[in-house]
Amino acid sequence: MQKPSVRLEGLGASVFTEMDDLKRSLEKQGKNLINLSIGSPDRAPDLQIRSVLSQAVLEGDQYGYTLTRGTEEFRQVCAQWYKDRFGVILNPETEVLPLMGSQDGLAHIFLAYIDSGDLALIPDPGYPIYSAGLWLAGGKKVPMPLLKDNGFLPDISKIDPDLARQAKLMFLNYPNNPTAAVASLSFFEEVVEFAAKYDIIICHDAAYSELAFEGFKPVSFLQARGAKDIGIEFHSVSKTYNLAGARLGFVVGNSDVVGTLSQLKSNIDYGVFAPVLAAGAYALRSSQGSIKENQEAYQRRRDLLIGGCAAAGWEMPVPQGSMFIWAPVPTDQDSVTFARDLAREAGVIVVPGLAFGDYGEGFVRLAMVQDEKVLQEAILRIHRFLSQKR
Ligand SMILES: Cc1ncc(COP(=O)(O)O)c(C=O)c1O
Structure with a gap:
């Protein structure tokens, strides 16, 4: 049998694989585990969204390819949602593109811009697809440390000008995974100035823009003056409306970049399933009540x-x-040792910070993806575990 590509061998943080293996072996031993490791929404989508999806699925004319650009309706609804939510005006024909989940765009943007040896600025710690996508395209990572002292924002003034001149892309993500930090409009304005100076395309991952607490409303990168000249923003309909398995997201912003990604994707996929686009359009047009419920549920879990x-x-x-x-x-x-012990001794699974990059060391990430009853049990187990450790 032929060996898989070297490209594939270089994928995936070994820490993730190690934790996965440990979880599987504990499950095999019959251990009852509480999984706070995956960032997959556990709550059901709003019933009305499911109803639109199920009705569309029954229609016989919903099974053709929708092609990369999706339906005009969906693109228009995305543009309207952006205007209502952020006050940002978008051309639905040239500045909006549907995605099979934001991950689709995050992974493929590298293939659209990076040739072998090209540089990209990537946050560390960071959501793994940024490093993986860059690696698959043959590019080289310039890590931007996210430090507690700087509110887990990259210190733009510390980026080496030589590397900045060579970099083609910069990735950002706020509200952030894994650090949960948020960014201000003035930070994004600083980023725009920097990107314009060094001719860098900014890719802002806004997957969690609708999951914030106590009335806090995260800003869009595109709200920064001049942002559309140099960047794009990824949105996750899958995350915002608890539709994670019904893959749907979209990318908005600079028309050249959106067009280039569209060109690449038109060689790879045939578009999102029409009923999923219809359900997404319905969700984006809806009263947004399900977003509020979601925020309240996560806030209760958080507290x-x-x-x-x-x-x-x-x-x-x-x-x-x-x-x-x-x-x-x-x-x-x-x-890693802490997360391993917590898994083995308490049956609570969290992700060691090192899995997200070297600067993640010293932290672990807990995902609030279990209901309150399960979280109560997790707290009891953590309490017992920590009192034995001390
Ligand atoms: C920061 C971030 N961006 C993007 C995604 C991908 O989300 P989706 O492809 O479901 O839109 C995730 C999923 O966990 C994420 O945490």
Whole structure:
């Protein structure tokens, strides 16, 4: 049998693989696990969204290819949603493109712009597809450390000008995975100035723009003056409306970049399933009540988990957005050893910070993807675990 490509061998942080293997072996031993490791929404989509999806599925004319650009209706609805939510005006013909989940665009944008040896600025810690997509395209990563002291924003002033001149893309993501940090409009304005100076395309991943707490409304990168001249923004309908398996997202912004991604994708896929586009359009046009319910549910989980862990002696910063808590390791262990022990001894699965990059060391990521009853049990287990460790 032929060997898989070298390209494939270089994929995937070994920490993720190690934690996955551990989880599987614990499951095999019959251990009851509470999984706080994956960022997959556990809540059901709004019933009306499901109803639109199911009705469309029954129609006989919904099974053709929708092609890369999707339906005009969907692109128009995305543009309207952007105007209502952020006050950003988009041309639905040239500045909006549907995606099979935002991941589709995040992975493929590298193939559209990166040749062998080209540089891209990638946050560290960061959501793994940025490094993986860059690697698959043969590019080289310039890590941008996300440090606690800088609110987990990259310090733009510290980026080496020589590397900036060579870089073609910069990735950003706020509300952030894994750190749960949020960004201000003034930060995005600084980024636009930098990108214009060095001719860098900004790719902002806004997958969690609609998951924020206590009335906080994350800004869009495209709200920054001049942003559309140099960048694009990825949105996740899958995340926002709990439709993770019904793959849907979209990318908006600079028409050249959106067009280039569209050109690449037209060689790879035949578009999103029409009923999924219809359900997404319905969701984006809806009252957005399901978003509010979602925010309230995650906020309750956040408060429960943070309060419970604090009572167990584990203090964690309170996130303003995203479905994650980025918690400092509460023992004197490294993040991998701590996560491994917590899995083996307490049956609670979290992701060691190192899995997201070297600068993730010292932290673990907890995903708030279980209901409150399960989280109560997780807190009890964490309490017991930590009292044995100390
Ligand atoms: C930061 C971030 N971006 C993008 C995605 C991909 O989401 P989807 O492809 O479902 O839109 C995820 C999923 O976990 C994520 O955490």
